[in-house]
Amino acid sequence: MxxxxxxxxxxxxxxxxxxxxxxxxxxxxxxxxxxxxxxxxxxxxxxxxxxxxxxxxxxxxxxxxxxxxxxxxxxxxxxxxxxxxxxxxxxxxxxxxxxxxxxxxxxxxCYPALADSSTLKREVVEGLDILIVRELTGGVYFGEPKELVTLEDGSQRAVDTQLYTTGEIERIARVAFDLAKKRRNKVSSAEKSNVMKTGVLWRQVVSRVHKAEFADAQLEHVLADNAAMQLVKNPKQFDVLVTDNLFGDILSDIAAMLTGSxxxxxxxxxxxxxxxxxxxxxxxxxxxxxxxxxxxxxxxxxxxxxxxxxxxxxxxxxxxxxxxxxxxxxxxxxxxxxxxxxxxxxxxxxxxxxxxxxxxxxxxxxxx
Structure with missing residues:
Protein backbone atom coordinates (compact mmCIF):
# COMPACT_ATOMS: atom_id res chain seq x y z
CA MET A 1 0.00 0.00 0.00
CA CYS A 110 -22.76 25.35 -8.34
CA TYR A 111 -24.17 22.03 -7.16
CA PRO A 112 -27.73 21.50 -8.47
CA ALA A 113 -29.13 21.38 -4.94
CA LEU A 114 -27.59 24.77 -4.12
CA ALA A 115 -28.76 26.81 -7.12
CA ASP A 116 -31.31 28.55 -4.90
CA SER A 117 -28.71 29.28 -2.20
CA SER A 118 -26.89 31.75 -4.41
CA THR A 119 -27.88 35.41 -4.22
CA LEU A 120 -28.28 35.31 -8.00
CA LYS A 121 -31.20 33.80 -9.90
CA ARG A 122 -31.22 30.04 -10.44
CA GLU A 123 -31.01 30.36 -14.21
CA VAL A 124 -27.84 32.47 -13.88
CA VAL A 125 -25.89 30.00 -11.73
CA GLU A 126 -27.40 26.57 -12.32
CA GLY A 127 -24.80 24.38 -14.01
CA LEU A 128 -21.98 26.82 -13.23
CA ASP A 129 -18.48 25.30 -13.58
CA ILE A 130 -15.64 27.84 -13.64
CA LEU A 131 -11.97 27.29 -12.90
CA ILE A 132 -10.06 30.38 -11.80
CA VAL A 133 -6.29 30.08 -12.24
CA ARG A 134 -4.58 32.70 -10.08
CA GLU A 135 -0.86 33.50 -10.18
CA LEU A 136 0.16 33.12 -6.56
CA THR A 137 3.79 34.06 -5.90
CA GLY A 138 4.22 37.34 -7.78
CA GLY A 139 2.45 40.63 -8.12
CA VAL A 140 1.64 43.23 -5.52
CA TYR A 141 1.65 40.81 -2.56
CA PHE A 142 5.34 40.06 -3.01
CA GLY A 143 6.75 42.98 -5.00
CA GLU A 144 9.39 45.27 -3.48
CA PRO A 145 9.56 47.96 -2.27
CA LYS A 146 6.75 47.37 0.19
CA GLU A 147 6.78 49.92 2.97
CA LEU A 148 4.90 52.28 5.25
CA VAL A 149 7.01 55.32 6.08
CA THR A 150 6.55 58.54 8.02
CA LEU A 151 7.41 61.69 6.07
CA GLU A 152 9.09 64.86 7.37
CA ASP A 153 5.76 66.61 7.84
CA GLY A 154 4.45 63.77 10.01
CA SER A 155 2.15 62.30 7.37
CA GLN A 156 2.61 58.75 6.14
CA ARG A 157 3.16 57.15 2.77
CA ALA A 158 2.44 53.52 1.90
CA VAL A 159 3.97 51.73 -1.07
CA ASP A 160 3.14 48.32 -2.57
CA THR A 161 4.81 47.28 -5.81
CA GLN A 162 3.06 45.36 -8.58
CA LEU A 163 5.79 43.36 -10.32
CA TYR A 164 5.68 40.62 -12.96
CA THR A 165 8.26 39.06 -15.27
CA THR A 166 7.80 37.32 -18.59
CA GLY A 167 8.62 33.93 -17.08
CA GLU A 168 6.08 34.26 -14.27
CA ILE A 169 3.32 35.05 -16.75
CA GLU A 170 4.34 32.32 -19.19
CA ARG A 171 4.18 29.52 -16.64
CA ILE A 172 0.76 30.46 -15.25
CA ALA A 173 -0.59 30.87 -18.79
CA ARG A 174 0.59 27.36 -19.67
CA VAL A 175 -1.17 25.94 -16.61
CA ALA A 176 -4.40 27.65 -17.65
CA PHE A 177 -4.25 26.45 -21.24
CA ASP A 178 -3.33 22.90 -20.17
CA LEU A 179 -6.32 22.75 -17.84
CA ALA A 180 -8.63 24.25 -20.46
CA LYS A 181 -7.80 21.37 -22.84
CA LYS A 182 -9.54 19.01 -20.38
CA ARG A 183 -12.59 21.28 -20.19
CA ARG A 184 -14.19 23.49 -22.87
CA ASN A 185 -10.80 24.72 -24.18
CA LYS A 186 -11.57 28.38 -23.54
CA VAL A 187 -9.31 30.74 -21.56
CA SER A 188 -10.27 34.22 -20.43
CA SER A 189 -7.30 36.32 -19.34
CA ALA A 190 -8.05 39.19 -16.95
CA GLU A 191 -5.78 42.20 -16.38
CA LYS A 192 -5.82 46.01 -16.44
CA SER A 193 -3.77 46.74 -19.54
CA ASN A 194 -5.63 50.04 -19.98
CA VAL A 195 -3.98 51.58 -16.90
CA MET A 196 -1.18 49.23 -15.71
CA LYS A 197 2.11 48.36 -17.40
CA THR A 198 2.02 44.92 -15.78
CA GLY A 199 -1.32 44.46 -17.50
CA VAL A 200 0.22 45.36 -20.86
CA LEU A 201 2.97 42.77 -20.36
CA TRP A 202 0.44 40.20 -19.11
CA ARG A 203 -1.69 40.55 -22.24
CA GLN A 204 1.32 40.39 -24.56
CA VAL A 205 2.81 37.28 -22.95
CA VAL A 206 -0.48 35.36 -22.69
CA SER A 207 -1.18 36.14 -26.36
CA ARG A 208 2.29 34.94 -27.36
CA VAL A 209 1.99 31.66 -25.40
CA HIS A 210 -1.44 31.08 -26.93
CA LYS A 211 -0.22 31.61 -30.50
CA ALA A 212 2.95 29.54 -30.11
CA GLU A 213 1.71 26.60 -28.04
CA PHE A 214 -2.10 26.50 -27.73
CA ALA A 215 -3.48 27.95 -30.95
CA ASP A 216 -6.37 25.46 -30.93
CA ALA A 217 -7.72 27.00 -27.72
CA GLN A 218 -10.09 29.95 -27.60
CA LEU A 219 -8.51 32.99 -25.90
CA GLU A 220 -10.23 36.19 -24.90
CA HIS A 221 -8.82 39.16 -23.02
CA VAL A 222 -11.02 40.92 -20.50
CA LEU A 223 -10.29 43.85 -18.21
CA ALA A 224 -10.41 42.74 -14.59
CA ASP A 225 -13.13 45.16 -13.53
CA ASN A 226 -15.29 44.03 -16.44
CA ALA A 227 -14.57 40.41 -15.46
CA ALA A 228 -15.98 41.16 -12.01
CA MET A 229 -19.14 42.55 -13.58
CA GLN A 230 -19.47 39.65 -16.02
CA LEU A 231 -19.09 37.11 -13.19
CA VAL A 232 -22.26 38.53 -11.68
CA LYS A 233 -24.07 39.23 -14.95
CA ASN A 234 -23.36 36.05 -16.92
CA PRO A 235 -20.87 33.78 -15.11
CA LYS A 236 -21.43 30.72 -17.30
CA GLN A 237 -19.67 32.45 -20.21
CA PHE A 238 -16.36 31.63 -18.48
CA ASP A 239 -14.51 28.32 -18.53
CA VAL A 240 -10.94 28.91 -17.33
CA LEU A 241 -10.22 32.42 -16.05
CA VAL A 242 -6.51 33.21 -15.60
CA THR A 243 -5.35 36.32 -13.79
CA ASP A 244 -2.73 37.79 -11.49
CA ASN A 245 -2.39 37.53 -7.73
CA LEU A 246 -4.41 40.59 -6.67
CA PHE A 247 -7.23 40.30 -9.20
CA GLY A 248 -7.37 36.54 -8.64
CA ASP A 249 -7.91 37.10 -4.94
CA ILE A 250 -10.88 39.38 -5.65
CA LEU A 251 -12.45 37.53 -8.59
CA SER A 252 -12.35 34.14 -6.87
CA ASP A 253 -14.24 35.50 -3.86
CA ILE A 254 -16.91 36.85 -6.21
CA ALA A 255 -17.09 33.42 -7.87
CA ALA A 256 -17.40 31.76 -4.48
CA MET A 257 -20.62 33.57 -3.70
CA LEU A 258 -22.11 32.41 -7.00
CA THR A 259 -21.95 28.88 -5.59
CA GLY A 260 -24.00 29.79 -2.52
CA SER A 261 -21.34 30.35 0.13
Missing amino acids: ATHKLLLLPGDGIGPEVMKEVEKLIGWFAKRGVGFETEKDLVGGAAYDAHKVAISEDAMKRAQAADAVLFGAVGGPKWDGVPYAARPEAGLLRLRKDLGLFANLRPAI LGMLPSAALGAEDAVTGKRKAMYEPVHGSAPDITGKGLANPLAMIGSFGMALRYSFGLTEEADLLEKAVTNVLASGTRTKDLAAAGTNAVSTTDMGDAIVKELNALS
Whole structure:
Protein backbone atom coordinates (compact mmCIF):
# COMPACT_ATOMS: atom_id res chain seq x y z
CA MET A 1 0.00 0.00 0.00
CA ALA A 2 1.47 3.31 -1.09
CA THR A 3 1.74 5.87 1.69
CA HIS A 4 1.07 9.53 0.96
CA LYS A 5 2.69 12.09 3.25
CA LEU A 6 0.28 14.80 4.39
CA LEU A 7 1.06 17.78 6.60
CA LEU A 8 -2.00 19.19 8.34
CA LEU A 9 -1.87 22.88 9.29
CA PRO A 10 -5.27 23.66 10.86
CA GLY A 11 -4.34 27.22 11.83
CA ASP A 12 -6.75 29.56 13.61
CA GLY A 13 -10.45 30.22 14.05
CA ILE A 14 -12.59 27.62 12.34
CA GLY A 15 -9.51 26.07 10.71
CA PRO A 16 -9.15 23.32 13.35
CA GLU A 17 -12.90 22.63 13.24
CA VAL A 18 -13.07 22.00 9.50
CA MET A 19 -9.76 20.11 9.53
CA LYS A 20 -11.22 17.60 11.99
CA GLU A 21 -13.81 16.64 9.39
CA VAL A 22 -11.06 15.98 6.84
CA GLU A 23 -9.28 13.80 9.37
CA LYS A 24 -12.40 11.61 9.44
CA LEU A 25 -12.10 11.19 5.68
CA ILE A 26 -8.38 10.41 5.86
CA GLY A 27 -9.24 7.65 8.31
CA TRP A 28 -12.08 6.39 6.10
CA PHE A 29 -9.90 6.10 3.01
CA ALA A 30 -7.06 4.55 5.02
CA LYS A 31 -9.36 1.71 6.07
CA ARG A 32 -9.98 1.04 2.39
CA GLY A 33 -6.38 0.76 1.32
CA VAL A 34 -5.38 4.38 0.69
CA GLY A 35 -2.54 4.97 3.12
CA PHE A 36 -1.70 8.37 4.56
CA GLU A 37 1.18 9.32 6.80
CA THR A 38 0.05 12.48 8.54
CA GLU A 39 1.79 15.09 10.65
CA LYS A 40 0.28 18.18 12.23
CA ASP A 41 1.86 21.54 13.05
CA LEU A 42 1.05 25.17 13.84
CA VAL A 43 0.63 28.11 11.51
CA GLY A 44 -0.68 31.66 11.78
CA GLY A 45 -1.75 33.04 15.14
CA ALA A 46 -1.38 29.64 16.79
CA ALA A 47 2.26 29.54 15.69
CA TYR A 48 2.81 33.10 16.89
CA ASP A 49 1.44 32.24 20.33
CA ALA A 50 3.86 29.30 20.57
CA HIS A 51 6.94 30.56 18.71
CA LYS A 52 6.48 34.32 18.05
CA VAL A 53 6.57 33.63 14.31
CA ALA A 54 3.75 32.88 11.84
CA ILE A 55 5.32 29.53 10.96
CA SER A 56 8.32 27.83 12.53
CA GLU A 57 11.37 26.50 10.72
CA ASP A 58 10.43 22.96 11.81
CA ALA A 59 6.98 23.36 10.27
CA MET A 60 8.52 24.61 7.04
CA LYS A 61 10.81 21.56 6.93
CA ARG A 62 7.78 19.31 7.33
CA ALA A 63 6.01 21.18 4.54
CA GLN A 64 8.99 20.74 2.22
CA ALA A 65 9.10 17.01 2.96
CA ALA A 66 5.35 16.39 2.55
CA ASP A 67 3.68 15.18 -0.64
CA ALA A 68 0.96 17.73 0.06
CA VAL A 69 -0.04 20.26 2.71
CA LEU A 70 -3.62 20.69 3.93
CA PHE A 71 -4.13 24.22 5.29
CA GLY A 72 -7.10 25.47 7.30
CA ALA A 73 -7.26 29.22 7.93
CA VAL A 74 -5.27 31.90 9.76
CA GLY A 75 -5.86 35.19 11.50
CA GLY A 76 -8.27 36.92 13.81
CA PRO A 77 -8.55 40.06 15.95
CA LYS A 78 -6.52 38.45 18.73
CA TRP A 79 -3.36 39.04 16.65
CA ASP A 80 -4.13 42.52 15.28
CA GLY A 81 -1.30 44.05 17.30
CA VAL A 82 1.52 41.63 16.45
CA PRO A 83 4.53 42.83 14.41
CA TYR A 84 3.73 43.01 10.70
CA ALA A 85 6.34 40.41 9.76
CA ALA A 86 4.83 37.95 12.25
CA ARG A 87 1.16 38.53 11.37
CA PRO A 88 -0.75 35.23 10.88
CA GLU A 89 -1.07 35.73 7.12
CA ALA A 90 2.73 35.84 6.82
CA GLY A 91 2.80 32.10 7.48
CA LEU A 92 0.56 31.46 4.50
CA LEU A 93 2.57 33.76 2.24
CA ARG A 94 5.83 32.07 3.26
CA LEU A 95 4.43 28.63 2.48
CA ARG A 96 3.38 29.80 -0.97
CA LYS A 97 6.71 31.48 -1.66
CA ASP A 98 9.13 28.91 -0.20
CA LEU A 99 7.30 25.95 -1.75
CA GLY A 100 7.11 27.75 -5.09
CA LEU A 101 3.33 27.42 -5.29
CA PHE A 102 2.76 29.73 -8.23
CA ALA A 103 -0.48 28.25 -9.61
CA ASN A 104 -3.65 28.62 -7.56
CA LEU A 105 -6.64 26.64 -8.86
CA ARG A 106 -10.01 27.77 -7.55
CA PRO A 107 -13.00 25.88 -8.97
CA ALA A 108 -16.41 27.50 -8.61
CA ILE A 109 -19.08 24.86 -9.10
CA CYS A 110 -22.76 25.35 -8.34
CA TYR A 111 -24.17 22.03 -7.16
CA PRO A 112 -27.73 21.50 -8.47
CA ALA A 113 -29.13 21.38 -4.94
CA LEU A 114 -27.59 24.77 -4.12
CA ALA A 115 -28.76 26.81 -7.12
CA ASP A 116 -31.31 28.55 -4.90
CA SER A 117 -28.71 29.28 -2.20
CA SER A 118 -26.89 31.75 -4.41
CA THR A 119 -27.88 35.41 -4.22
CA LEU A 120 -28.28 35.31 -8.00
CA LYS A 121 -31.20 33.80 -9.90
CA ARG A 122 -31.22 30.04 -10.44
CA GLU A 123 -31.01 30.36 -14.21
CA VAL A 124 -27.84 32.47 -13.88
CA VAL A 125 -25.89 30.00 -11.73
CA GLU A 126 -27.40 26.57 -12.32
CA GLY A 127 -24.80 24.38 -14.01
CA LEU A 128 -21.98 26.82 -13.23
CA ASP A 129 -18.48 25.30 -13.58
CA ILE A 130 -15.64 27.84 -13.64
CA LEU A 131 -11.97 27.29 -12.90
CA ILE A 132 -10.06 30.38 -11.80
CA VAL A 133 -6.29 30.08 -12.24
CA ARG A 134 -4.58 32.70 -10.08
CA GLU A 135 -0.86 33.50 -10.18
CA LEU A 136 0.16 33.12 -6.56
CA THR A 137 3.79 34.06 -5.90
CA GLY A 138 4.22 37.34 -7.78
CA GLY A 139 2.45 40.63 -8.12
CA VAL A 140 1.64 43.23 -5.52
CA TYR A 141 1.65 40.81 -2.56
CA PHE A 142 5.34 40.06 -3.01
CA GLY A 143 6.75 42.98 -5.00
CA GLU A 144 9.39 45.27 -3.48
CA PRO A 145 9.56 47.96 -2.27
CA LYS A 146 6.75 47.37 0.19
CA GLU A 147 6.78 49.92 2.97
CA LEU A 148 4.90 52.28 5.25
CA VAL A 149 7.01 55.32 6.08
CA THR A 150 6.55 58.54 8.02
CA LEU A 151 7.41 61.69 6.07
CA GLU A 152 9.09 64.86 7.37
CA ASP A 153 5.76 66.61 7.84
CA GLY A 154 4.45 63.77 10.01
CA SER A 155 2.15 62.30 7.37
CA GLN A 156 2.61 58.75 6.14
CA ARG A 157 3.16 57.15 2.77
CA ALA A 158 2.44 53.52 1.90
CA VAL A 159 3.97 51.73 -1.07
CA ASP A 160 3.14 48.32 -2.57
CA THR A 161 4.81 47.28 -5.81
CA GLN A 162 3.06 45.36 -8.58
CA LEU A 163 5.79 43.36 -10.32
CA TYR A 164 5.68 40.62 -12.96
CA THR A 165 8.26 39.06 -15.27
CA THR A 166 7.80 37.32 -18.59
CA GLY A 167 8.62 33.93 -17.08
CA GLU A 168 6.08 34.26 -14.27
CA ILE A 169 3.32 35.05 -16.75
CA GLU A 170 4.34 32.32 -19.19
CA ARG A 171 4.18 29.52 -16.64
CA ILE A 172 0.76 30.46 -15.25
CA ALA A 173 -0.59 30.87 -18.79
CA ARG A 174 0.59 27.36 -19.67
CA VAL A 175 -1.17 25.94 -16.61
CA ALA A 176 -4.40 27.65 -17.65
CA PHE A 177 -4.25 26.45 -21.24
CA ASP A 178 -3.33 22.90 -20.17
CA LEU A 179 -6.32 22.75 -17.84
CA ALA A 180 -8.63 24.25 -20.46
CA LYS A 181 -7.80 21.37 -22.84
CA LYS A 182 -9.54 19.01 -20.38
CA ARG A 183 -12.59 21.28 -20.19
CA ARG A 184 -14.19 23.49 -22.87
CA ASN A 185 -10.80 24.72 -24.18
CA LYS A 186 -11.57 28.38 -23.54
CA VAL A 187 -9.31 30.74 -21.56
CA SER A 188 -10.27 34.22 -20.43
CA SER A 189 -7.30 36.32 -19.34
CA ALA A 190 -8.05 39.19 -16.95
CA GLU A 191 -5.78 42.20 -16.38
CA LYS A 192 -5.82 46.01 -16.44
CA SER A 193 -3.77 46.74 -19.54
CA ASN A 194 -5.63 50.04 -19.98
CA VAL A 195 -3.98 51.58 -16.90
CA MET A 196 -1.18 49.23 -15.71
CA LYS A 197 2.11 48.36 -17.40
CA THR A 198 2.02 44.92 -15.78
CA GLY A 199 -1.32 44.46 -17.50
CA VAL A 200 0.22 45.36 -20.86
CA LEU A 201 2.97 42.77 -20.36
CA TRP A 202 0.44 40.20 -19.11
CA ARG A 203 -1.69 40.55 -22.24
CA GLN A 204 1.32 40.39 -24.56
CA VAL A 205 2.81 37.28 -22.95
CA VAL A 206 -0.48 35.36 -22.69
CA SER A 207 -1.18 36.14 -26.36
CA ARG A 208 2.29 34.94 -27.36
CA VAL A 209 1.99 31.66 -25.40
CA HIS A 210 -1.44 31.08 -26.93
CA LYS A 211 -0.22 31.61 -30.50
CA ALA A 212 2.95 29.54 -30.11
CA GLU A 213 1.71 26.60 -28.04
CA PHE A 214 -2.10 26.50 -27.73
CA ALA A 215 -3.48 27.95 -30.95
CA ASP A 216 -6.37 25.46 -30.93
CA ALA A 217 -7.72 27.00 -27.72
CA GLN A 218 -10.09 29.95 -27.60
CA LEU A 219 -8.51 32.99 -25.90
CA GLU A 220 -10.23 36.19 -24.90
CA HIS A 221 -8.82 39.16 -23.02
CA VAL A 222 -11.02 40.92 -20.50
CA LEU A 223 -10.29 43.85 -18.21
CA ALA A 224 -10.41 42.74 -14.59
CA ASP A 225 -13.13 45.16 -13.53
CA ASN A 226 -15.29 44.03 -16.44
CA ALA A 227 -14.57 40.41 -15.46
CA ALA A 228 -15.98 41.16 -12.01
CA MET A 229 -19.14 42.55 -13.58
CA GLN A 230 -19.47 39.65 -16.02
CA LEU A 231 -19.09 37.11 -13.19
CA VAL A 232 -22.26 38.53 -11.68
CA LYS A 233 -24.07 39.23 -14.95
CA ASN A 234 -23.36 36.05 -16.92
CA PRO A 235 -20.87 33.78 -15.11
CA LYS A 236 -21.43 30.72 -17.30
CA GLN A 237 -19.67 32.45 -20.21
CA PHE A 238 -16.36 31.63 -18.48
CA ASP A 239 -14.51 28.32 -18.53
CA VAL A 240 -10.94 28.91 -17.33
CA LEU A 241 -10.22 32.42 -16.05
CA VAL A 242 -6.51 33.21 -15.60
CA THR A 243 -5.35 36.32 -13.79
CA ASP A 244 -2.73 37.79 -11.49
CA ASN A 245 -2.39 37.53 -7.73
CA LEU A 246 -4.41 40.59 -6.67
CA PHE A 247 -7.23 40.30 -9.20
CA GLY A 248 -7.37 36.54 -8.64
CA ASP A 249 -7.91 37.10 -4.94
CA ILE A 250 -10.88 39.38 -5.65
CA LEU A 251 -12.45 37.53 -8.59
CA SER A 252 -12.35 34.14 -6.87
CA ASP A 253 -14.24 35.50 -3.86
CA ILE A 254 -16.91 36.85 -6.21
CA ALA A 255 -17.09 33.42 -7.87
CA ALA A 256 -17.40 31.76 -4.48
CA MET A 257 -20.62 33.57 -3.70
CA LEU A 258 -22.11 32.41 -7.00
CA THR A 259 -21.95 28.88 -5.59
CA GLY A 260 -24.00 29.79 -2.52
CA SER A 261 -21.34 30.35 0.13
CA LEU A 262 -17.63 30.96 0.67
CA GLY A 263 -17.82 27.73 2.63
CA MET A 264 -18.18 25.83 -0.65
CA LEU A 265 -14.99 26.89 -2.44
CA PRO A 266 -11.84 24.72 -2.23
CA SER A 267 -8.49 25.55 -3.78
CA ALA A 268 -5.18 24.02 -4.79
CA ALA A 269 -1.82 25.75 -4.95
CA LEU A 270 0.68 23.93 -7.14
CA GLY A 271 4.38 24.33 -7.85
CA ALA A 272 6.42 23.38 -10.89
CA GLU A 273 6.88 19.74 -11.86
CA ASP A 274 10.05 18.14 -10.52
CA ALA A 275 12.35 17.34 -13.44
CA VAL A 276 13.06 13.84 -12.09
CA THR A 277 9.90 12.68 -10.32
CA GLY A 278 7.30 14.76 -12.16
CA LYS A 279 5.71 15.58 -8.81
CA ARG A 280 4.69 19.06 -7.72
CA LYS A 281 4.82 20.73 -4.33
CA ALA A 282 1.22 21.39 -3.39
CA MET A 283 -0.97 22.96 -0.74
CA TYR A 284 -4.74 22.70 -0.50
CA GLU A 285 -6.96 25.09 1.42
CA PRO A 286 -10.52 26.40 1.59
CA VAL A 287 -10.96 29.91 0.24
CA HIS A 288 -12.87 31.08 3.33
CA GLY A 289 -11.08 32.78 6.21
CA SER A 290 -10.81 31.98 9.90
CA ALA A 291 -14.30 33.36 10.70
CA PRO A 292 -13.59 34.29 14.33
CA ASP A 293 -17.23 35.33 14.83
CA ILE A 294 -18.41 31.71 14.57
CA THR A 295 -15.36 29.92 15.95
CA GLY A 296 -16.22 27.19 18.42
CA LYS A 297 -19.95 27.33 17.71
CA GLY A 298 -20.17 24.37 15.34
CA LEU A 299 -21.51 26.60 12.56
CA ALA A 300 -18.66 26.35 10.06
CA ASN A 301 -19.26 24.67 6.72
CA PRO A 302 -16.51 22.03 6.25
CA LEU A 303 -17.27 21.34 2.57
CA ALA A 304 -14.63 23.72 1.20
CA MET A 305 -12.02 22.00 3.36
CA ILE A 306 -13.35 18.60 2.32
CA GLY A 307 -13.30 19.70 -1.31
CA SER A 308 -9.69 20.80 -0.88
CA PHE A 309 -8.82 17.31 0.33
CA GLY A 310 -10.60 15.97 -2.75
CA MET A 311 -8.36 18.15 -4.93
CA ALA A 312 -5.32 16.69 -3.14
CA LEU A 313 -6.56 13.19 -3.97
CA ARG A 314 -6.84 14.20 -7.63
CA TYR A 315 -3.84 16.45 -8.25
CA SER A 316 -1.16 15.24 -5.82
CA PHE A 317 -1.91 11.54 -5.49
CA GLY A 318 -3.56 10.65 -8.79
CA LEU A 319 -6.47 9.03 -6.92
CA THR A 320 -9.11 9.97 -9.49
CA GLU A 321 -11.65 7.33 -8.49
CA GLU A 322 -11.42 8.30 -4.84
CA ALA A 323 -11.78 11.99 -5.70
CA ASP A 324 -14.82 11.23 -7.86
CA LEU A 325 -16.33 9.16 -5.04
CA LEU A 326 -15.89 12.01 -2.57
CA GLU A 327 -17.46 14.52 -4.98
CA LYS A 328 -20.40 12.17 -5.48
CA ALA A 329 -20.87 11.88 -1.71
CA VAL A 330 -20.93 15.67 -1.34
CA THR A 331 -23.41 16.00 -4.21
CA ASN A 332 -25.73 13.38 -2.69
CA VAL A 333 -25.59 14.84 0.81
CA LEU A 334 -26.50 18.29 -0.50
CA ALA A 335 -29.27 16.78 -2.64
CA SER A 336 -30.70 15.19 0.51
CA GLY A 337 -31.26 18.67 1.95
CA THR A 338 -28.46 18.56 4.53
CA ARG A 339 -27.23 22.11 5.09
CA THR A 340 -24.94 24.01 7.43
CA LYS A 341 -26.18 27.41 8.55
CA ASP A 342 -24.52 29.34 5.72
CA LEU A 343 -26.56 27.34 3.18
CA ALA A 344 -29.81 26.74 5.05
CA ALA A 345 -32.90 28.65 4.01
CA ALA A 346 -34.54 30.89 6.60
CA GLY A 347 -36.67 28.92 9.01
CA THR A 348 -35.09 25.56 8.19
CA ASN A 349 -32.92 23.43 10.43
CA ALA A 350 -29.16 23.51 9.89
CA VAL A 351 -26.66 20.82 10.83
CA SER A 352 -23.42 21.41 12.69
CA THR A 353 -19.90 21.20 11.30
CA THR A 354 -19.50 17.76 12.82
CA ASP A 355 -22.88 16.58 11.53
CA MET A 356 -21.96 17.57 7.98
CA GLY A 357 -18.69 15.65 8.18
CA ASP A 358 -20.52 12.62 9.57
CA ALA A 359 -23.07 12.84 6.75
CA ILE A 360 -20.30 12.72 4.14
CA VAL A 361 -18.77 9.64 5.80
CA LYS A 362 -22.17 7.97 5.96
CA GLU A 363 -22.76 8.63 2.28
CA LEU A 364 -19.29 7.29 1.40
CA ASN A 365 -20.24 4.10 3.21
CA ALA A 366 -23.46 3.89 1.21
CA LEU A 367 -21.72 4.49 -2.11
CA SER A 368 -18.98 1.95 -1.47
